[in-house]
Amino acid sequence: MPRVMSLSLALILALLCAHGTAADGPSVVLPAPPSATSAAPESASARIDADVKLFNPDVYRLDDQGSPVFPGHSLFVEPVTEVARQVLSATWFSALVFLPFLILPQVLLLVIIFKFKDRGDGRAPATFLTHHKLEVIWTAIPFLAVLIVSIPTYYVLEFMDDPPKETKDLQVVTVTGKQFAWMYEYKRYYVDPNADEKVCLQSSLDPVNQLQEPLLLTKGRSVSFNLTSQDVTHAWWVPAFGVKKSAITGRFTNVWFTPDTLGVFKGQCVELCGDKHGNMIITTVVVERDEFERYMTLLRHRDDTVPVWNALQPPAGKTVPAGAVAKAVAAFLQKGDSPERQYALSYWMASNFSSIQRVPPPKGSSIAEVLGVAHPADDHLARDKQIDEVIRAKRKQVDELLPALAKSLAALPAAAATPILR
Amino acid sequence: MERSAIAPMPSLEIKRYTGIMDWLTTVDHKKIGLMYFWFTVTMGIVGGALAGLIRFQLATPGAVIETLQAAHLAGGPEPFSLFSNGGGIFGDQDRFNQMVTMHASVMIFFTIIPGFIAFMNYIVPLMVGARDMAFPKMNAFGFWLLIPSAMLMLSSFFVQGGAAASGWTTYPPLSILGHGTKPGQDMWVMGVHLAGVSSILAAINFIVTIASLKVMKWRDLPLFAWATLFVSIMALIATPVLAAAVTMVLLDRNFNTTFTIASQGGDPILYQHIFWFYSHPAVYIMILPGFGGISHVIAAFSRKRVFGYLGMVLATGSITALGFVVWAHHMFVVGMPTWMQYYFQVASLAIGVPTGIKVFSWLATMWGGTIRMTVSMMFACGFLCLFVLGGFGGLILALTAVDYTLNNTYFVVGHFHMVLVGGSVMLLFSMTYFWWPKMSGHFLSERLGKWVFWLMFIGVFIAFFAMHISGANGMARRIAVYYSDFRFSNYLTTVGYLMTFTSACLFFGDLIYSYRRPKITVDDPWQINDIQQSFEWATSCPPPVYNFAKVPPIPILEQIPSHDHKH
Numbered sequence: 001m002p003r004v005m006s007l008s009l010a011l012i013l014a015l016l017c018a019h020g021t022a023a024d025g026p027s028v029v030l031p032a033p034p035s036a037t038s039a040a041p042e043s044a045s046a047r048i049d050a051d052v053k054l055f056n057p058d059v060y061r062l063d064d065q066g067s068p069v070f071p072g073h074s075l076f077v078e079p080v081t082e083v084a085r086q087v088l089s090a091t092w093f094s095a096l097v098f099l100p101f102l103i104l105p106q107v108l109l110l111v112i113i114f115k116f117k118d119r120g121d122g123r124a125p126a127t128f129l130t131h132h133k134l135e136v137i138w139t140a141i142p143f144l145a146v147l148i149v150s151i152p153t154y155y156v157l158e159f160m161d162d163p164p165k166e167t168k169d170l171q172v173v174t175v176t177g178k179q180f181a182w183m184y185e186y187k188r189y190y191v192d193p194n195a196d197e198k199v200c201l202q203s204s205l206d207p208v209n210q211l212q213e214p215l216l217l218t219k220g221r222s223v224s225f226n227l228t229s230q231d232v233t234h235a236w237w238v239p240a241f242g243v244k245k246s247a248i249t250g251r252f253t254n255v256w257f258t259p260d261t262l263g264v265f266k267g268q269c270v271e272l273c274g275d276k277h278g279n280m281i282i283t284t285v286v287v288e289r290d291e292f293e294r295y296m297t298l299l300r301h302r303d304d305t306v307p308v309w310n311a312l313q314p315p316a317g318k319t320v321p322a323g324a325v326a327k328a329v330a331a332f333l334q335k336g337d338s339p340e341r342q343y344a345l346s347y348w349m350a351s352n353f354s355s356i357q358r359v360p361p362p363k364g365s366s367i368a369e370v371l372g373v374a375h376p377a378d379d380h381l382a383r384d385k386q387i388d389e390v391i392r393a394k395r396k397q398v399d400e401l402l403p404a405l406a407k408s409l410a411a412l413p414a415a416a417a418t419p420i421l422r
Numbered sequence: 423m424e425r426s427a428i429a430p431m432p433s434l435e436i437k438r439y440t441g442i443m444d445w446l447t448t449v450d451h452k453k454i455g456l457m458y459f460w461f462t463v464t465m466g467i468v469g470g471a472l473a474g475l476i477r478f479q480l481a482t483p484g485a486v487i488e489t490l491q492a493a494h495l496a497g498g499p500e501p502f503s504l505f506s507n508g509g510g511i512f513g514d515q516d517r518f519n520q521m522v523t524m525h526a527s528v529m530i531f532f533t534i535i536p537g538f539i540a541f542m543n544y545i546v547p548l549m550v551g552a553r554d555m556a557f558p559k560m561n562a563f564g565f566w567l568l569i570p571s572a573m574l575m576l577s578s579f580f581v582q583g584g585a586a587a588s589g590w591t592t593y594p595p596l597s598i599l600g601h602g603t604k605p606g607q608d609m610w611v612m613g614v615h616l617a618g619v620s621s622i623l624a625a626i627n628f629i630v631t632i633a634s635l636k637v638m639k640w641r642d643l644p645l646f647a648w649a650t651l652f653v654s655i656m657a658l659i660a661t662p663v664l665a666a667a668v669t670m671v672l673l674d675r676n677f678n679t680t681f682t683i684a685s686q687g688g689d690p691i692l693y694q695h696i697f698w699f700y701s702h703p704a705v706y707i708m709i710l711p712g713f714g715g716i717s718h719v720i721a722a723f724s725r726k727r728v729f730g731y732l733g734m735v736l737a738t739g740s741i742t743a744l745g746f747v748v749w750a751h752h753m754f755v756v757g758m759p760t761w762m763q764y765y766f767q768v769a770s771l772a773i774g775v776p777t778g779i780k781v782f783s784w785l786a787t788m789w790g791g792t793i794r795m796t797v798s799m800m801f802a803c804g805f806l807c808l809f810v811l812g813g814f815g816g817l818i819l820a821l822t823a824v825d826y827t828l829n830n831t832y833f834v835v836g837h838f839h840m841v842l843v844g845g846s847v848m849l850l851f852s853m854t855y856f857w858w859p860k861m862s863g864h865f866l867s868e869r870l871g872k873w874v875f876w877l878m879f880i881g882v883f884i885a886f887f888a889m890h891i892s893g894a895n896g897m898a899r900r901i902a903v904y905y906s907d908f909r910f911s912n913y914l915t916t917v918g919y920l921m922t923f924t925s926a927c928l929f930f931g932d933l934i935y936s937y938r939r940p941k942i943t944v945d946d947p948w949q950i951n952d953i954q955q956s957f958e959w960a961t962s963c964p965p966p967v968y969n970f971a972k973v974p975p976i977p978i979l980e981q982i983p984s985h986d987h988k989h
């Protein structure tokens with residue numbers, strides 16, 4: 001018994017320490033892409049790849065040993081917001097105040113067991129029945145401890161419940177839970193800022209692969225959530241931010257925090273919400289301000305890129321009809337051929353190809369089969385390389401079409417910019 | 423007092439039936455108590471087996487997200503997994519949700535609550551010197567209601583769509599989904615209703631029995647009887663509220679009401695408030711009787727009277743009262759006003775004070791005694807150790823700001839298992855080892871009992887401490903797949919489960935075997951009558967149908983000179 005108890009104490013302390021220190025850190029680890037053999041400028045392609053890694057970190061590959069690499073998958077990260085840091089110190093403080101009430105009874109119990117064990121020596125048991133002073137003490141001191149703990153925790157609570165007064169630069173996000181995905185609506189970022197009825201930018205399940213997309217946040221910029229739900233009660237939680245709130249039908253609940261570290265932070269839905277509850281993973285990416293604005297721009301043009309993607313993805317077993325991709329790209333450019341739109345098209349093609357690797361392929365087949373790669377089953381590296389080559393070739397198709405088509409569109413007189421392809 | 427001194431009650435001595443019919447028609451509180459006991463043991467096995475299936479799932483390779491995704495990536499066969507099959511990377515965890523829901527429901531409604539009722543039924547009338555419960559027929563009715571209740575819940579596994587899968591908390595709107603096609607949730611509600619009626623009937627019966635049939639004065643009432651009284655008051659007030667909550671679910675599912683449907687003016691949070699108004703007191707319904715029982719165990723094996731009798735009674739009373747005003751600490755994250763969250767935090771922390779009084783009083787009871795380390799006493803000490811540990815986690819969880827991180831993680835699961843298994847179940851074992859000689863007339867094995875204790879103590883500690891670690895690391899509760907970060911702590915929990923399960927099997931075997939041991943011929947096999955405040959040791963083992971031939975000798979109490987009546 002003594003050993004078990006001291007072990008229990010040691011483990012408690014270990015647990016408390018671990019909460020403060022151990023962390024993998026939110027690193028983004030992805031093997032460097034194999035160098036492209038295309039004639040396309042290396043830097044542009046590399047920049048797109050870097051952006052895909054930055055904005056969609058859930059993409060994964062196999063490492064040299066053939067096991068998957070998950071960027072920042074550890075839920076156990078150091079606090080990266082003031083809220084989380086205050087919570088952590090409140091936990092420490094309270095644990096220390098309460099620690100005597102954990103240790104004292106255990107120690108007393110051990111002492112009593114060894115001291116007063118019946119050794120058959122005829123010792124008569126004591127007969128005292130009350131001890132008023134003692135009873136007052138062990139009522140008053142715990143009461144005092146409760147009071148002591150309650151004071152600082154009140155200020156933490158107030159801090160958490162009190163969103164920043166300065167709302168001009170506040171990032172406002174409406175988070176809507178639904179079985180089994182999160183929908184993020186970036187308030188004050190519009191699809192068309194000039195339209196009469198402004199529609200906010202949204203990201204949820206990506207339109208081509210139906211996978212949960214990450215939430216983008218800006219380092220050092222406060223964010224305020226309005227949470228709600230479309231169907232059942234969910235709860236949004238990212239441990240590193242120290243916040244958790246239920247998303248409830250017919251209500252808005254609020255949380256706010258200020259992420260102050262760049263990186264990928266994971267979480268998941270923590271209110272049982274049905275048969276794929278475990279599926280409601282949350283990924284957040286904290287980026288710099290300019291990167292965030294770039295992502296907003298990318299999101300703005302995303303819907304227009306879907307026809308191009310569809311053209312690149314023929315039904316399984318069939319080939320891409322000649323000219324279909326060119327037609328789709330031209331239609332995209334006709335709506336606007338600014339460099340940012342061209343960049344958006346290239347980006348989303350790259351992103352979609354990356355995220356396709358997260359899609360569980362039909363039972364018994366693999367991603368390689370879906371992409372039509374004849375793969376050696378036992379050689380992960382060779383197979384990955386082949387997959388990369390296929391994807392690269394497909395992306396090149398789009399990238400090469402872009403400048404030429406853009407140039408020809410620009411050469412047309414403004415009046416002639418009527419639909420040339422439909 | 424004098425009323426009980428009348429001549430024997432002949433009607434109870436007439437045996438109309440024998441054998442199985444006797445058990446089916448009995449209104450004797452001792453037989454009903456034993457039936458409660460065996461019902462509890464059976465349901466404990468069922469609930470434990472369900473826990474085993476949950477642990478099995480969480481120990482399969484297919485429960486680790488990375489393993490699953492690696493298999494998908496390589497196009498290989500899906501790694502083995504018990505409950506998550508098909509339906510994408512993470513699979514469909516509906517069956518798993520059913521296991522989780524039913525494990526909790528069976529353990530709460532059919533194991534721990536009736537487990538204590540078994541002892542309350544058998545021991546309390548004996549303790550207070552009564553010949554039976556105040557309403558013997560109602561007592562029997564209350565027990566027999568549990569059978570259809572359990573059958574309704576357990577058989578729902580085999581209906582279309584399976585058992586209820588929205589957790590034992592049954593939060594709408596999730597629990598409203600599938601109405602009309604999945605009757606499992608409706609069967610669950612009906613089962614809860616029946617168990618609730620059973621609880622209410624038992625509560626009324628205990629209150630009346632103690633208040634009107636005790637032969638001693640209130641100030642001499644044994645602590646187990648006090649605990650029974652407080653728990654019964656709690657159950658009487660709280661259980662109808664649970665009935666109201668689950669009725670809203672039933673009506674919303676079947677009769678187009680909109681109590682919880684926001685789009686039609688309802689509110690899902692309304693349900694949560696009403697549900698927890700019952701379910702927080704239920705936590706105390708599941709442990710206060712044990713608090714009372716263990717006072718007798720500790721006093722008996724320390725050869726001392728209970729320390730601070732009045733403080734103990736007042737502490738139990740204030741836990742009962744405070745238990746009704748802290749419910750919303752289960753729902754800090756639904757978004758309440760700051761002051762309200764703060765109130766619920768302080769009120770919840772305040773419950774630690776009377777609980778601390780009880781713990782220190784038990785220690786003071788042992789202090790200076792001559793302690794006999796029987797298995798019953800070992801379980802009592804094991805309870806103290808684990809309960810204090812679990813309570814510490816509870817104090818941390820009560821802090822609203824911290825709860826924003828820990829709510830709905832495995833830290834919570836670890837906490838309430840530590841206080842329910844390390845607490846209530848250890849208490850049930852302690853009380854069984856203590857009172858089984860009285861109830862059956864046979865001892866349980868002290869030698870095997872030491873194995874039962876150590877396996878359970880270490881198993882419970884490992885299993886539920888590891889759960890705390892999973893939770894502090896960020897593992898959400900009620901998930902069938904998890905990140906590989908949590909693999910080790912989950913394996914630890916499974917190891918702890920296996921030890922606890924082995925211990926329970928040993929105990930079950932010993933329980934059956936105990937009937938083959940020699941019959942106890944004395945009234946007081948532990949030789950503790952002189953330090954107990956109660957009468958159950960003043961009659962044979964097991965007691966006759968009429969319990970006492972004449973009113974038990976009250977002087978037992980007066981023989982102890984130092985019993986302090988002054989305050």
Ligand SMILES: [Cu+2]
Binds near residue numbers: 235
């Ligand atoms: Cu959810």
Ligand SMILES: [Cu+2]
Binds near residue numbers: 701748749751752
């Ligand atoms: Cu509670």
